[in-house]
Amino acid sequence: MTRERLTPARLGPSDVLRTGAAGLRTRPARVLLSALGIAIGIATMIAVLGISSSSREQLMRQLDRLGTNLLTIAPGQTMFGEQAKLPVEALGMVRRIGPVRTASATGLVDTTIRRTDRIPKAVTGGIAVQAATSDLLATLEGKVVKGAWLNAATEARPAVVLGATAAQRLGIGRIGVQVWMGERWFTVVGILGPMPLAPEIERSALVGFPAAEKYLGFDGHPTTIYERSAEEAVEAVRAVLPRTVNPENPEEVTVSRPSDALAARAAAAGAFTNLLLGLGAVALLVGGVGVANTMVISVLERRKEIGLRRSLGATRGQVRLQFLAESLLLSALGGVAGAVLGGLATVGYALSRGWPPVVPAWAFAGAVGATLVIGTLAGLYPAMRAARLSPTVALAAT
Amino acid sequence: MSAPLPEQPYVVELREVTKVYRGGVRALRGVDLLVERGELVAIAGPSGSGKSTLLHLIGTLDRPTTGTVRIAGYDVAGLPDRELSALRARHLGFVFQQFHLAPGMSALDNVADGLLYTGTPLRTRRERAAAALERVGLGHRLGHRPHQMSGGEQQRVAVARAVAGDPPLLLADEPTGNLDSAAGAEVLGVLRDLHAAGTTIAVITHDPEIAEWCPRQVRVRDGRVVADPGAGAGRRPPGPNPKALEARAGVPGPAGRVPAREATGGAR
Ligand SMILES: Nc1ncnc2c1ncn2[C@@H]1O[C@H](COP(=O)(O)OP(=O)(O)O)[C@@H](O)[C@H]1O
Ligand SMILES: [Mg+2]
Numbered sequence: 001m002t003r004e005r006l007t008p009a010r011l012g013p014s015d016v017l018r019t020g021a022a023g024l025r026t027r028p029a030r031v032l033l034s035a036l037g038i039a040i041g042i043a044t045m046i047a048v049l050g051i052s053s054s055s056r057e058q059l060m061r062q063l064d065r066l067g068t069n070l071l072t073i074a075p076g077q078t079m080f081g082e083q084a085k086l087p088v089e090a091l092g093m094v095r096r097i098g099p100v101r102t103a104s105a106t107g108l109v110d111t112t113i114r115r116t117d118r119i120p121k122a123v124t125g126g127i128a129v130q131a132a133t134s135d136l137l138a139t140l141e142g143k144v145v146k147g148a149w150l151n152a153a154t155e156a157r158p159a160v161v162l163g164a165t166a167a168q169r170l171g172i173g174r175i176g177v178q179v180w181m182g183e184r185w186f187t188v189v190g191i192l193g194p195m196p197l198a199p200e201i202e203r204s205a206l207v208g209f210p211a212a213e214k215y216l217g218f219d220g221h222p223t224t225i226y227e228r229s230a231e232e233a234v235e236a237v238r239a240v241l242p243r244t245v246n247p248e249n250p251e252e253v254t255v256s257r258p259s260d261a262l263a264a265r266a267a268a269a270g271a272f273t274n275l276l277l278g279l280g281a282v283a284l285l286v287g288g289v290g291v292a293n294t295m296v297i298s299v300l301e302r303r304k305e306i307g308l309r310r311s312l313g314a315t316r317g318q319v320r321l322q323f324l325a326e327s328l329l330l331s332a333l334g335g336v337a338g339a340v341l342g343g344l345a346t347v348g349y350a351l352s353r354g355w356p357p358v359v360p361a362w363a364f365a366g367a368v369g370a371t372l373v374i375g376t377l378a379g380l381y382p383a384m385r386a387a388r389l390s391p392t393v394a395l396a397a398t
Numbered sequence: 399m400s401a402p403l404p405e406q407p408y409v410v411e412l413r414e415v416t417k418v419y420r421g422g423v424r425a426l427r428g429v430d431l432l433v434e435r436g437e438l439v440a441i442a443g444p445s446g447s448g449k450s451t452l453l454h455l456i457g458t459l460d461r462p463t464t465g466t467v468r469i470a471g472y473d474v475a476g477l478p479d480r481e482l483s484a485l486r487a488r489h490l491g492f493v494f495q496q497f498h499l500a501p502g503m504s505a506l507d508n509v510a511d512g513l514l515y516t517g518t519p520l521r522t523r524r525e526r527a528a529a530a531l532e533r534v535g536l537g538h539r540l541g542h543r544p545h546q547m548s549g550g551e552q553q554r555v556a557v558a559r560a561v562a563g564d565p566p567l568l569l570a571d572e573p574t575g576n577l578d579s580a581a582g583a584e585v586l587g588v589l590r591d592l593h594a595a596g597t598t599i600a601v602i603t604h605d606p607e608i609a610e611w612c613p614r615q616v617r618v619r620d621g622r623v624v625a626d627p628g629a630g631a632g633r634r635p636p637g638p639n640p641k642a643l644e645a646r647a648g649v650p651g652p653a654g655r656v657p658a659r660e661a662t663g664g665a666r
Contacts, residue, residue, distance in 0.1 A: 006472065006481040006488075009517025019514070026502040308498040311459060312559075313487020313515035315480050391459040395494065 008315045020325025023298060024333075031330060034294040037287025038334025038374065039341060042367045044280035046342025047349075050359035052273040054350040057358045059262055066141070066197050068259040069234050073225040073245055076254040084252035085221045090245045091133070094225055097244055099233035104136040105222035106204070109212050111182045113160070113205040115170060119180075125169040129181060130204045130223075131212035132161075139226045140198050147175035147190035154189055155208020158215055161190040163202040181205070182216045197258040198226065284370060287334060292378035295327050299386045306386050307394030320387035327379025328372065335371030339364060408432050408468070408629065409567050409598045410456055415465030417451050417621075425451040427621040428465070435566065437632030438593040439600045442609035443618035449602045450571055452618065456600065457490055457569050458482045470566060487515040491560030495572040497552045499544040505531060505555045506540040512559035523562075530558035534588045550581025557588050561597065568592065568599045574608065586611065590636050611637050 011019075024031045073094065075084040087093075094103040109129040112121055136142075137149045148154075150161055160179060162172060167188075170179065177188045186207065195201045212218035225245070229237045234257070242250035299306070306319055314322075343359055350357035410433035417426040425448045433439055441449050454460040455467050458474050467474040470489045474482065491512075499508050509527035510520070518526070531537055534554040544552050553573060560568055570589070574582030586608065593599055601612060609615045614632030617625035 006477065006484040008480050008484040009487065009515060011514070015514060015520070022500065022503070026500075304496070304498060305500070308492075308494075309515075310483070311457065311486060311490075311492040312512055313483050313485075315483040315515075317480075318483075318515065392454050395459070 008313070008318070011318055011321065016321055016325050017329070019322045020329050023302065023322075023326045024329060027298075030294060031333070034287075034290045035330055035334035035337065037290040038284065038331050038371060039287070039338035041280050041282075041284030041287045042335050042338025042371065043341035043345065044283055044338075045277055045370075046339055046359060046363055046367060047345040048273050048276040048280060049363040050342060050346030050357070051349050053358045053360050053363075054346060054355045055353075058350075058353075058355040059265055061356065062196060063259055063262050066259065066262075067228070067231070068257070068263075069228050069231045070140070070197055070258055071227050071229075071234065071238055071241065072198075072256050072258060073227065073241055074223065074254050074256070076252050078249070078252055084246075084249070086223065086225065086253070087246060088220050088222075091222055091225055093244045094227050094241070097229075097237055097240060099229040099237055101228050101230065102135060102139045103225060103227040104133045104139040105225045106133075106136065106201070106206070107131040107209070107212065107218060107221055108223040109207070109216045109218045111216050113166075113170070113186075114180045115172075117180045125166075126203060127166045127169060128200070128204045129216070130201075130206055131209045131216075131218050132204075132206040133209060136201075136206070136226065137192075139228055140195055140201065142195050142198075142201070143193040144190050145193045146173075147188070149190055149192075150206065150208050156210040156214070157208075158184060158186045158211060159189040159207065160186045161192060161206045162188060163192050163204045163206070164194050165199075165202040166205050167191045169203075179205075181207075184215060186215075196262065200224070284374065288331070288374040288378050291327060291331050291334075291374065292382065294330065295323060295379050295382035296385075298326065299323060299382045302386075303389060303394045303397035306389055307391050307397070310391035310394065316387040319389075320383045323383035323386045324376065324379045327383065328375035331371045331375035331378065335367055339367050342367075407434055409435050409437075409470055410600070411466070411468035412452075412455070413466040413468075415455060415462045415467060417448075417455065417460070418463045425621055426455070426462070429618075429621070429623055431456075431616065431623060431626070432629040433567075433598060433600065434629050434633065435598050436593075436596055437598055437614060437630070438589070438612050438636055439632045440609040440612035440615045441600060441602045441618060442606065442615055443604065445604055447618045448621040449604070449618055451621075453569055453571050453600070453602050456567075457492060458485055483515070488563070489566055491563070491565040491568045493553070493557050493560050493568065493570040493573045495575040497544070497549075497556045497576075499552055499555060501544055504541050504543060505536060505547070505558075508544070508555055509559045509562050512562045516563050518563075526562050527558070530562040531555070533561070533591070534558045535584075548581060549577050550584040553577060553581070553585050554588055557585065557592075561592060564597075566598055568597050569602075570599065571602045572604070573601065574603070574605070582608075594635065613637075 075086050078084045091103060091105045094100060107130060109131055111129050112124045113127055113129050132150065134150050134152065134155050160181065162170065172188055175188050175190060178185045179188060213220060238255055241255045242253040245253050309319060346359050347357040410431060412429055412431040415426055415429045418424050429452065441452060443449050455462055456469065458469055461474060469485065472485055477485065506524060506527050509530055510523040513523040513526060528540060531540055534557055536551060536554055536558065539547060539551060573585050577585065589599055589601065603609050613634040613636055614627050616623055
């Protein structure tokens, strides 16, 4: 009889997986139920992160498309607290600034637009009547969805172009319609598309400067100047604008960058997700407790199997490993299902909003990490109990 | 680790072994037992006499309170749990009264899992499992699940699992206890074939008929060995299957049963 040194054989990774999975295969219903908690937690977190990333991505792409080189100049207040006015020649001054590529103006006209003269004056529908220079559409890089923008001929005629929201509020979907402005009829010649950087234009009815002065008593003072320059010169232009526009009272001029508002929204998109992430974490925790519970029951029920495996030569470590593997598989199952569900929810929601679906890779990495940690924590105690069981007690279990 | 004696002839060597369970039950009160390679030994005695305890000690599933247990030459007392596990994986096979088969797994996979802790690769485990099932007459049942088989067949699967790795020592605790006599005869037939092929076997039983069928009978009572023909007696072939079993099972046994010698007191 030759006696070698007794060293237990190592279980290969595939054998560890097989023994871990064997316990799950025989109890599919319980496996599904206890993996469900983890799946819900992971799905919530992935979907929350995915949807907020998709929304942010949408805003960033919009910013990219719209550019961040647009500045608006508006009158502020005089030192006496009254509404200031921009000088009539302000637009020409802005156009003379070196890096400025294009500049246009709108001027608020003190009148209303109505479908007919029988509707009372007070019913404005929140629509502003504004005079607009003919290059406004080019400066804003806007689009006409119906008809045409104002040209050299129509800007002096009683013709009006409606912003998208204005057209919708008036219930006008085609050109050629007559509308009542001031004390006469104007003809709708165009309807604009959305203007994310200038939502005030969406709510406006726009006529040419000459027409506004001729028919609507407009005083010619611009109330907003839109200006685009080279991207890298934006800050420099911004610095000189007030003095250029109103050399005598530069403090009465306010300059803003509309893209800043979009960027702020993109940043804010992440803020409220923390609450939902917290909810996901709670679901995950509950799921982990569920897995631990299942594992404790599994160990109790399978004491005979543990005893048998010990009689077949399993070491305590190998029994511990088997139950840890089972717990990890269980929570990984929930994790994978949750990641798929969360990913699908993100894609579905984003597509329904017309957003690009984005789930950050680190969210998936986090999900994997979370399930591994949960599986280990949930399995550790049951696995230790299984390993500590004496073989004879295990075999004698009923 | 113990320094094993060279050319140790005994597979099992128990000297003055006692076992006191927590609570004070003295299950074994000084047992000496020597088993040579190739023996077929019955450990017989009434219920509660300490047979299972004895088998657990021989199987290194438990440790004695006092005394020496040497299995395949290894002194159990000197071995940590890991090494005992390795000893069981390589040198011992177990068959229990309950079959302990995994319900969802085929006979082949159940038997192959018997080799899981021996470091054998999966393919080889399956091949050896198929061979072991062939040996116990279940070559046609490889893909069957336990619930698709009779009790006798299930216990033969369990025997195949125990011997798939060709362990020098097979321990069976009431292997026919849950079976009707026909199925019991099937299992005994398998044990007889294994014995003929050289495996050392210890069978625990409280059934006198089965005990008498074995060439060597160790009788246990109140935690003591009260009769033992002595080491080596179990190397002879067993008798024909017990008559009651034989009649129904139709398993032919080799002729020429050798009656066991009765010894008074524990044999030294
Ligand atoms: N784990 C245990 N704890 C306490 N007492 C036990 C334990 N196992 C067995 N016993 C007692 O030891 C004695 C011998 O039991 P056992 O070896 O199972 O006998 P047998 O197998 O011959 O029926 C019995 O009195 C039994 O109650
Ligand atoms: Mg017993």
